[in-house]
Amino acid sequence: MRDSPLFKHLSSGSLVTASCFLGLLYFGRDVLEPLALASILGLVIAPLIRAMRRVGLGQLPATLLAVVLVTTAVIGVGTVLAFQLVAVTGDLPRYRAAIRTKVATVRELTERPFARLEAELSAVAPQASSASSTAVGRRGINTVTVSPTQPLPVEIRTPRLTTRDQLARLFSMAWGPIGEAGLVLVLLIFISLEHESLRDRVIRLAGQSEVSRTMRTLGDAAQGVSRFFFSQFAVNFTFGTLIGVLLGVAGVPHAALWGALAGLMRFVPYLGVMAAGIIIALFVAAIDPGWRMAISCIVLFVALEVVVANVVEPKVYGHSSGLSPLAVILSAVFWGAMWGPVGLLLSTPLTLCLVVAGRHVRSLEPVTILLGDAPSISGGQRFYHRALSGDTYTILRDAHAYLRRASFARYCDQVLLPGLALAGADIRSGQIVGVQMTTIRSTIAVVASALTPESGPQPRRPFMRRRRRNVSLLDANLGAHLREMRETRQGRWQGSLDVPLHSVVLCAGLPSERDAILSELLVRALREAEVDARSTTLGDAGDRPGPEKAELVSTVFLPYPQEDVLEQWLAAADILRVHLPQALLATIRLPIDTSTVSQPTIERHVDMVLRSFEEALAFVMPEKTGKNLA
Structure with a gap:
């Protein structure tokens, strides 16, 4: 566990650095907010800007023109929305009666159950205060009520503001946002003008030895943020337009304002669209005497959001943000707590930049692993983890999704065999023993049987006998267990011997579990592609139908040998040459193979050395068999 990226970079110095960084973000937000924005x-x-420069404009005119266009568009939209908002506030008094009626109805519906419950409890509870007063009255004790001194009412009146005071107050309220917007605008112009210079400075700061990595980091960050914002803008603009049109068709006043509000609020992850929906629902409930229009608008809004979030967004940009859904929420919470509303707006792009940087900077690698859209593990690692826990359902679900776009041979090369290699390494090192080893074996057996067409229920036998044999064979040799399952269905020779000449592909291996599982998986990968593939064990004379059937075999595949069985493997290869003189002899040296046997030594005994199951499949496909033999 200590070799994980998290523990590799976790030290007292890194903790102090992270704490200082968080403190800088929080206490320096007045400076960092406009700079980040x-x-x-x-x-x-x-x-x-790049598009304008391609037209022929210089860096300065292109930058100024782009900033002016964006600023004008933002100011124009803001002005229109401000006038719409003023119109809404002017119309609110007309809806005051409907609002009061709705509030009274909601209050009655919410308070009535609690009032009834309180009344029931009061009827059951003993009246202690009444009994006490009755007892005191019977004893004849006179009580005197002393009224406290009434305080004098005091009324505080604020002086009426003059027109000059109101203007000054309005200016002071608007000066903060206007000043910050102006600062952001100035920084935006200078950052855009100094774009090339800033990139060169960052590269120089990173060092000459890190030029390639720094360039990739900057390029990935710029491309990822630009693609994310453009895709999000397109989706949110479409969403807001549809909301505005549908509300206008429904007869809701100021539909353009609510459509723009819905589109703008969607830029705030998750929380924004919920707030927009609540505001629109409250307004529609205020203007309609009944509840039908409000409920219809809520259903319409929710249905459209579900469609956009689950259908449109995955099609438009999928995981272009590079963040998992949980990471988006966590980033919104973190940056919102740090920088408030500006942090909410910038949470996704800021976190995206950190995730992209973590792909190239080792110290930030834990950020990418924790917040990235997919964990940084291979298909083989995922398979091994699921097999270790016995999660057959998840393995089969992922495998069926993989096989819809690829062959079983490629699945073996990229997922199943790398996962088996990881399991074998842990078994040899003693990290997997007992129950876990049994779980891995049974999981792999179930997966291999379920994914290949030759796997199916065995013919009915006495239950106890079949169970004892299968379990003992599975524990001893997984490959032999899978082969026995096929032979039970297809016969001793794994199919008919009345087949055309040079139509059988033989997958042979030494009597070891490694060779048996590799040969069996290769047979199943070839049979899935309708190749007549069969397996055999080298050195087993009873495993061959006889020399008169030698001409049926066109190709023989052997697993690449290990160092400890090299002599036995070479002898078996020479025997195959004698018994199958017309067959092509090939060996498969997988990328995950740890054998140190020299390849030139092997090439003197075989016709070719292949690198994957997929290469073997391409070599023996039926439409290519005749060409290969020629």
């Missing part, structure tokens, strides 16, 4: 906007408008 300007940097992100610079990445967003960078494609527009």
